[in-house]
Amino acid sequence: MQVDPEIIRLLAFLVGVIAFAALNAAYLVWLERKEAAHIQRRIGPKEVGPFGLLQPLVDGIKLMTKQLIVPAGVDPVLFKIAPILVMVPAIMSFVTIPFSETLVARKLDLGLLVIFAFASVNVLGLLLGAWGSRNKYAVISAARVVSQNVAYEIPMLVTVVTLVMISGTMNLSEIVGLQMGGFWHWNILNLAASPLMPVAFLIFFICMLAETNRAPFDMAEAESELVAGAFTEYSGMGFGVFFMGEYANIVIGASVATILFLGGWDCPFGLFPGVHWFLIKMYFLIFTVIWIRWTFPRTTFYGLLNLSWKILIPISFVNLILTSAMLKVF
Amino acid sequence: MSALIQSQANETFVLNLGPQHPATHGVLRVKLTMDGEYIVEAEPVLGYIHRMHEKMGENRTWAQFLPNTGRMDYLHALAFNHGYVSLVERAAGLTVPERAEYLRVITSELNRVSSHLLWFGAFILDLGGFSPLLYAFDDREHILDLLESVTGSRLTYCYFRFGGVYNDIDDNFVPGARAFIKRLRERMPMYHNLVTKNIILMKRLQEVGPISAEMCRKYGATGPVCRGSGINFDVRKHEPYSIYPEMDFEVPVYEQGDSMARYMVRMDEIEQSLRIVEQALDKLPEGPVMAEKVPKILKPPKGDYYHAVETARGSFGVRAVSDGSNTPYRLKLRSPTFSNLSLFGEACRGMLLPDALALMGSLDLVIPEIDR
Numbered sequence: 013m014q015v016d017p018e019i020i021r022l023l024a025f026l027v028g029v030i031a032f033a034a035l036n037a038a039y040l041v042w043l044e045r046k047e048a049a050h051i052q053r054r055i056g057p058k059e060v061g062p063f064g065l066l067q068p069l070v071d072g073i074k075l076m077t078k079q080l081i082v083p084a085g086v087d088p089v090l091f092k093i094a095p096i097l098v099m100v101p102a103i104m105s106f107v108t109i110p111f112s113e114t115l116v117a118r119k120l121d122l123g124l125l126v127i128f129a130f131a132s133v134n135v136l137g138l139l140l141g142a143w144g145s146r147n148k149y150a151v152i153s154a155a156r157v158v159s160q161n162v163a164y165e166i167p168m169l170v171t172v173v174t175l176v177m178i179s180g181t182m183n184l185s186e187i188v189g190l191q192m193g194g195f196w197h198w199n200i201l202n203l204a205a206s207p208l209m210p211v212a213f214l215i216f217f218i219c220m221l222a223e224t225n226r227a228p229f230d231m232a233e234a235e236s237e238l239v240a241g242a243f244t245e246y247s248g249m250g251f252g253v254f255f256m257g258e259y260a261n262i263v264i265g266a267s268v269a270t271i272l273f274l275g276g277w278d279c280p281f282g283l284f285p286g287v288h289w290f291l292i293k294m295y296f297l298i299f300t301v302i303w304i305r306w307t308f309p310r311t312t313f314y315g316l317l318n319l320s321w322k323i324l325i326p327i328s329f330v331n332l333i334l335t336s337a338m339l340k341v342f
Numbered sequence: 343m344s345a346l347i348q349s350q351a352n353e354t355f356v357l358n359l360g361p362q363h364p365a366t367h368g369v370l371r372v373k374l375t376m377d378g379e380y381i382v383e384a385e386p387v388l389g390y391i392h393r394m395h396e397k398m399g400e401n402r403t404w405a406q407f408l409p410n411t412g413r414m415d416y417l418h419a420l421a422f423n424h425g426y427v428s429l430v431e432r433a434a435g436l437t438v439p440e441r442a443e444y445l446r447v448i449t450s451e452l453n454r455v456s457s458h459l460l461w462f463g464a465f466i467l468d469l470g471g472f473s474p475l476l477y478a479f480d481d482r483e484h485i486l487d488l489l490e491s492v493t494g495s496r497l498t499y500c501y502f503r504f505g506g507v508y509n510d511i512d513d514n515f516v517p518g519a520r521a522f523i524k525r526l527r528e529r530m531p532m533y534h535n536l537v538t539k540n541i542i543l544m545k546r547l548q549e550v551g552p553i554s555a556e557m558c559r560k561y562g563a564t565g566p567v568c569r570g571s572g573i574n575f576d577v578r579k580h581e582p583y584s585i586y587p588e589m590d591f592e593v594p595v596y597e598q599g600d601s602m603a604r605y606m607v608r609m610d611e612i613e614q615s616l617r618i619v620e621q622a623l624d625k626l627p628e629g630p631v632m633a634e635k636v637p638k639i640l641k642p643p644k645g646d647y648y649h650a651v652e653t654a655r656g657s658f659g660v661r662a663v664s665d666g667s668n669t670p671y672r673l674k675l676r677s678p679t680f681s682n683l684s685l686f687g688e689a690c691r692g693m694l695l696p697d698a699l700a701l702m703g704s705l706d707l708v709i710p711e712i713d714r
Contacts, residue, residue, distance in 0.1 A: 049565045052476035152379060152695070228471060228542055236365045237696050310470025311543050311700050312696050313379070 025117035037256035038068035077249030087144035094141025096142035098257035102340035112287040142242035153241030163320040170328040188276030198275040207223040220265035228304035266297035368709030397672030415711040417457040420450040429649035433642035442506035456485040457654035468703035497541035505633030547602035551701030561685040565656025570604035577652035
């Protein structure tokens with residue numbers, strides 16, 4: 013019997029994508045702990061394996077062997093479904109991400125749209141988990157998550173629309189293909205399309221921080237205010253899955269930023285493009301995300317909304333109009 | 343804002359902040375009536391770590407109570423030692439050798455710096471910034487090492503005795519203290535550059551959590567809380583004790599009354615304390631560290647005595663009534679944080695939860711001292 017090679021390819025990619033997401037989630041925790049430690053003049057994990065490299069494994073075993081406590085009074089269905097609702101869409105998004113010209117699970121023509129569609133489900137997962145927990149801190153956190161995500165999706169999407177206008181496609185591989193040939197072709201420096209492009213990248217990056225609930229916008233789990241926010245009632249692997257989903261979302265955010273603005277797998281000097289450049293750029297962005305978290309204090313909720321509605325949204329609209337004008341003129 | 347609260351007054355809910363909550367730094371419970379994220383009413387509920395220190399004082403000899411004082415405010419234990427010891431000396435009419443007074447001031451000011459450093463780290467932690475805590479602890483560690491070499495303990499000191507101090511300093515102490523002063527003076531600009539001038543921090547503290555001078559007087563707030571509201575009151579200046587009158591230092595006062603003002607008062611106080619330590623080290627006289635002829639069994643004459651000292655958190659007063667026996671008849675402790683916390687309910691009305699927690703952090707609460 014002949015098996016369709018496409019099915020084998022898809023299966024291999026499925027396994028690969030899940031492994032990539034899980035490995036990243038595990039080792040980003042390690043990176044975060046190490047990086048935080050060095051920022052704070054500590055050493056960080058070092059006991060388990062060389063440089064503490066086996067620490068995520070041990071942490072995983074610990075989380076998985078813990079009892080899954082479902083507190084009395086919670087909504088049992090929502091409480092259990094919520095972590096999965098955060099994790100699964102994040103992994104699904106990986107399907108459309110082109111790591112290099114050939115290394116992509118599905119070249120979808122609407123790849124960008126798929127990613128943002130899945131990214132919105134993340135909010136739903138947090139909201140349901142917090143709501144199902146029946147914890148006052150969690151409910152406050154849920155309200156924050158929703159309004160924060162609504163506020164930050166607008167400038168993010170407006171910026172993305174600008175890029176789609178420039179590229180004329182929503183296919184991620186083609187967006188990267190248009191940026192090939194050195195860093196002066198990348199969208200971040202595409203000043204011919206709009207002089208505000210570096211600002212647009214900044215807006216996208218800030219929105220990405222807010223969308224993934226990272227500091228200084230970590231309103232959802234603001235632990236000095238809301239104990240652990242939406243995750244207050246979660247323990248063991250319920251909490252672990254939430255966390256993996258969060259890190260997977262960071263990876264997605266950094267990947268999309270790399271694809272849209274930093275030329276994907278393109279080499280800055282036009283030499284040897286390939287998956288390694290993609291990973292370097294992506295991990296540099298992730299490194300920056302972690303760096304910011306351990307440097308800044310948390311903003312307030314109102315400061316956050318003001319930043320979005322009063323600064324980011326107007327600028328991104330100006331950028332949109334400017335870009336459309338430039339495209340029309342030239 | 344008040345209109346908002348009134349229009350939805352029937353939709354409030356009660357949020358229990360504590361007794362276990364990361365922002366309360368101990369077992370403090372605050373019953374918050376919330377309207378969304380706005381606080382309608384806040385009621386601090388105390389007593390979770392009440393240990394009856396005052397009653398214990400009535401059942402112990404004057405000397406036996408001394409270690410208790412270091413266990414109330416564990417962050418500025420030496421000032422609490424100082425208050426109680428000075429009271430008993432006043433009651434029993436003991437004179438203290440000059441060197442001992444100098445050592446008391448040096449150690450207690452170093453302890454004040456360590457307390458403010460810890461507060462600095464914990465306060466930024468309340469605001470969601472993690473890293474400064476570790477840097478503050480690094481500096482604090484040097485003070486703890488210094489004090490350990492003198493007092494023998496690192497946290498709940500019991501170094502002062504009636505009529506002097508427990509033992510003299512060793513040869514390494516003076517150079518060590520000088521090196522520390524130099525080190526911290528070099529590090530303070532770093533703290534100001536990285537933390538004080540951080541735009542997020544400024545936005546979170548400036549004009550947030552105002553406490554008026556009126557409110558301070560109403561609730562008896564002292565220390566950095568009242569000095570941040572423009573009231574120039576420092577026991578070291580206004581009811582001088584020990585050798586403070588001989589020291590040249592300023593009392594930082596800020597008029598704004600917001601969280602930033604209290605933050606700046608404490609940061610300036612660190613520098614002023616370093617100045618005091620430096621002067622005291624320069625002037626440190628030779629001589630005994632313990633008065634002669636301190637009776638083994640102390641029986642202060644009949645009377646009613648009071649002595650106040652300035653701790654890191656405000657004015658700490660001890661009142662003792664002696665009936666001439668070897669135990670106090672009544673011991674009343676006036677701890678600063680208790681009064682400082684009591685204004686929280688009024689000050690945080692109508693505020694957002696994160697701002698209220700920033701305000702609470704800026705009060706610098708030490709729970710065992712509130713409950714005693």
